[in-house]
Amino acid sequence: MKITLDWLREHLDGDFTVADVVATLNRIGHEVEGVENPAEKLAGFRVARVLTAEKHPQADKLQVLTVDTGDGGAPLTVVCGAPNARAGLVGVLGLPGAVVPANGMELKVAAVRGVESNGMMCSTRELELGDDHDGIIELPADAPIGTPFADYSGAADPVVDISITPNRQDCMGVRGLARDLAAAGLGTLKPLAVPTIDGRGPMAIEIRTDDAEACPAFYGRTIAGIDNTVATPEWMRRRLEAIGQRSISALVDISNYVMFDLGRPSHIYDRAKLTGPLVARRAKQGETVTALNGKDYTLTDTMTVIADDRGVHDIAGIMGGEHSGCSDTTTDVLVEVAYFNPERIALTGQALALTSDARSRFERGVDPSFLGDATEIVTRLILDICGGTPSVMTKAGTPPTGTKTVDYDPALSATLGGIAIPEGDQQEILTSLGFSIASVSQDDRRIWRIAVPSWRRDVDAAPDIVEEVTRITGFDAVESVALPRSDGVAKPTATPEQLLERRLRRAAAAAGYHEAVTWSFVSDREAAPFGGGAWSLANPISEDLKVMRPSLLPGLLAAAARNQNRGQDSIRLFEIGRRYLADAEHPTLCIVMAGNKAERGWQAGKAAAFDAYDAKAAALALLDAAGAPADRLQVMEPIAEAGIWHPGQAATLRLGPKAVLAEFGALHPSLARHYDVDGAVMAMQIFLDAIPAKRASGPARSAFTPPALQPVRRDFAFLAPATLAAGDLVRAVKGADKAVIVDARLFDRFAGAGVPEGQVSLAVEVVLQPAEKSFAEAELKAIADKVVAAAAKVGAVLRG
CATH class of the missing domain: 3.30.70.380 (Ferrodoxin-fold anticodon-binding domain)
Structure with missing residues (x-):
């Protein structure tokens, strides 16, 4: 999420600098990834006036200009090939020493066909301000000559790049960040001006939602007689381009502006390209659409679309269709503002591998109470910029706008958050963030019943309220507390399970194995050989990281394949992590061995490969390091998992028939091929939660006394x-x-x-x-x- 100070001041009153904004954002939990100063790349470019323009004596397509730079000195001679260069034109001059942003070329005084040129008159493309390269920039005649172009264009405003955590969907717009900054004491949040539009007559086209689960609410209105050939207002274009959005047309820019300003995506259709009612519905299996990115997508019946009688016009909440987009000839439009189920948007986006700014907001959850106001705001901008006559607003469906309440004891800020914050300060923080507070009695004490604002989908319980008041106060206010000590020595804090994992990690590394840390999530394909995963994520990072792993082997085998592809001929990998089965998660140590155990040599002869006995030796050695009774373990048949182990080359180590401590052996060749690992692969797994715990008190074994007689x-x-x-x-x-x-x-x-x-x-x-x-x-x-x-x-x- 990128913002500029100019844009931020649209919502925030106060005297602050970019350094103040950066420091406050970092303090309240919004990590600033960087600050870009566009003025730096425009250094050396200034507003200048062309005084004369004469034909170049040695070239038909070049002109020799004399240019006033506004510094009081003599005019500069500049050779220019732009067709619109003429006397009286006010444009942008790049002086010697300036670096052209588009190509990195440093300007120098140089002779062009025998005439000395002292710089370059620039086009918008050369300054990376647009795609126009047909001529040089033409500024208003009253533009102040000699002014640095960065100051004149507003590009001197720094751009702050912020990493918004997935739970803070309310901060996916400039206003949400302004609200947080105001709560932290950096300025005062301005009231949001929501216009009231008096529509004339009903909508010219019916809208409805036939998929209430995925699209509970669909608001819209039509506007007739608009002019989409008008230029986007300079202030809007400048703000969008500052954050990396290319200005396309007035209607597209308006929709984008509201999305980045208020975190509310919308869509504007060319009504002339619609046939019949516009409906939110499930896609038909195999239905296709060409999106605005020019790519064709095949849809399934689990996806929601916006369609008319002719077909699909929009992959709901993600990207519009190419053929119903607005153009210069558009005169009548339909404005759509809808609420989409976040989980459904995420699943559709993942299935199609399609990302967009709209998806990133809808899948986090937009404000369900803001549909009507957003429709009015978008409409007002269209009317002000493009003109037209609006209809009344139509509301199809009902958004999920129920009020959520949380019972909260203000003392939790100290006991749970570590900061004793006065109740008055907590109340002020919560109120400024949009929460409302009522005092109620519960178990003979007074607590707060807090109503959560509709834009805070992430707040569910009292700990969430503690997070809000402590982050705004500042986590640096949490007092450092020393660990409990006995006789000046800190008491150990590691659990027996953590100590066991540390001991095994050291033992495995000392035995020559390299530790790997792989994803806890795998794809359906990777989980299939292990019976599939018991748990799948509703909103995974990607389809390849969807299933919580039933075994550590998929990650290690994938790592082994990558190592083989990079020329490694002896692979010894281990990992300590969790397997996620239907009953619980289980701590496990897993080792994978592939390739050569010993390299060829003049003494050893041919290279020796790993075998099942190497896996067994590793299992016994590490079980002994873990304190298991390795000398009493029974070698028994492997766990019945079809397709994992090579028949006759695998076994388990048990304490009795049911207590399986480890399994080892050669993996089935088909499993190795499934993960693209070449050759035989040996593996071993120790089930750490199956290792018997040592006695809580007393020595683990009696003192050793050497026998008096020989064995x-x-x-x-x-x-x-x-x-x-x-x-x-x-x-x-x-x-x-x-x-x-x-x-x-x-x-x-x-x-x-x-x-x-x-x-x-x-x-x-x-x-x-x-x-x-x-x-x-x-x-x-x-x-x-x-x-x-x-x-x-x-x-x-x-x-x-």
């Missing part, structure tokens, strides 16, 4: 079904005698000669730890019998 190792070879998971056998062996068996591990797996078909030989090393004395042979045999019996329970027998 004893025994090897066992078992024949087992080929379908038996080795981890199940190792876990069974380890639990055979928990008092003395301290570890067990698989060290060999063999299938082939000497092993029956359908079976495998699994060799397990068992570590025994004697306590007070060494094992006797009988004790060792008893332990061995327990190991064999435990193995038999899972289907393994001792190999003979």
Whole structure:
């Protein structure tokens, strides 16, 4: 949103500078992105009068001018090729040293066909003031000679560029910003002059709304006998061009001016191009329209349009149609001022990938109570500038103008906002912002019942009122309060969940993985392989960021694809974030590995790719860093998610059948292709909310005392079904005698000669730890019998 001081003063009385405006806007929550001073690019250009104009002796199309610059010195000689250059003309002279805005050329004293030229008489295009390049600028004969052109044209007024947050739809017009500035003490808000138009007779064309959900109200009137060939008033054209809007025609400029001035879009139709009633309705599936930007759009039956008997004339609330726009021959018009449902406008704009100044206002929510006044204001400007005879105003439908109230305790400014603001000051702030206040009794105390103005769609509850009074007072007035301390040391404020994430973030980075931060939103296409998203945004940034992610994998896979496209051949990415499922959001750590684990070399040979065991090792290492009992985890089948994991190359790590702490393995090749990742991709996910919490008090484990005796190792070879998971056998062996068996591990797996078909030989090393004395042979045999019996329970027998 851009404003100028001249425009701001149309609504705000007071003595203030651009520095005052910038400082106040930043203080009350409107971030100023920059201040542009148009006078800087017009430095060196001044109002000048042509005294004589003679034909150039060496060129038929050039003239030699003598020009009075108004400085009291001798006239300057200037060579000019403009057809309208003549004696007596008052125009704009660029002096030597000036830089032409249109092309960046610095003007110098130079000979043109043998005649010295001391500058250049300029056209509007060269000064970026318009598109006219047929001749030099012609100013009124009484324009003050010698005046800097920036001062004369009003371009010396700085332009302030403001970033308006999405919730402040009321500040999408100059008046809304003026209201906030006045509440902050910078000047006094002027009353808005709303004219009363006496219409003559009914409208010449019927208007109505057949889509009350998307267009609850549609106001309009016709005006006959207008002249659209008249020039836009200088003051209006100057203000529009200062904020980057090209002046097009009087009618278009009027509509644009009201939109930027009051935040209220409108549309003006050429009535001669309409056939039958003008209706707000749902589009027909496949219906098309050519918009004012010259592009064709195919519509769906979820979109609202303004149409007549012939077809669509307007994509409602976003952009008008090309064929019903006004031209120089327009004599009769229909003025439309409507209210459109913000959510529907946003969805239509996103679906069509179509943006406009009108859309940016309608999708935030315009003032539903301002339809009639806006119609009168637009009409008055048309009558004053273009003339004509207006009809009476027609009102189709009813805008949603119910009054919203909020119960508010003034003490909340201190307890919630951190600033103790006197009640009188709060009341003054709220009143100046348009709120009205009544005192009521509630639970034996007096509170305020505040009526929210119709233009403040963002205010719903007491905290919103606190925000209003504190931001206008200034957040810099919030007192700094030190954190609670014990013995001079600040008490920790991080939660156990935050500490866990920090620990895992450091561990993953130390293991060589690069942290990625991806969007929490994905497209429908990206969410589809994971069963789709449980939650979708009603007003997303774009269609590609519509669904709250059901997994962290889409973002990391997209990042992996981008890295591959940029030549990375070894990708190790991790992210800690939230998955958004139907029941809740779940904190998760996800790792993606693609490409080469080790580069080729004279010692290592060929490059080695990542495999599922790398993902498993990463999961176990990070679970151990998180404090999970990694040594007691069971490797079990993956979670049943069709299409995500490669069959036979993925598994889960669990504490019991239901407590899934992590899943790992190779992603299904079709999933990798879905995200345009080349080659095999390994992944791992740790579900942080499934990790058991440590005991609240006492040590996590008993103090370590080195054993007095050396451990004893025994090897066992078992024949087992080929379908038996080795981890199940190792876990069974380890639990055979928990008092003395301290570890067990698989060290060999063999299938082939000497092993029956359908079976495998699994060799397990068992570590025994004697306590007070060494094992006797009988004790060792008893332990061995327990190991064999435990193995038999899972289907393994001792190999003979």
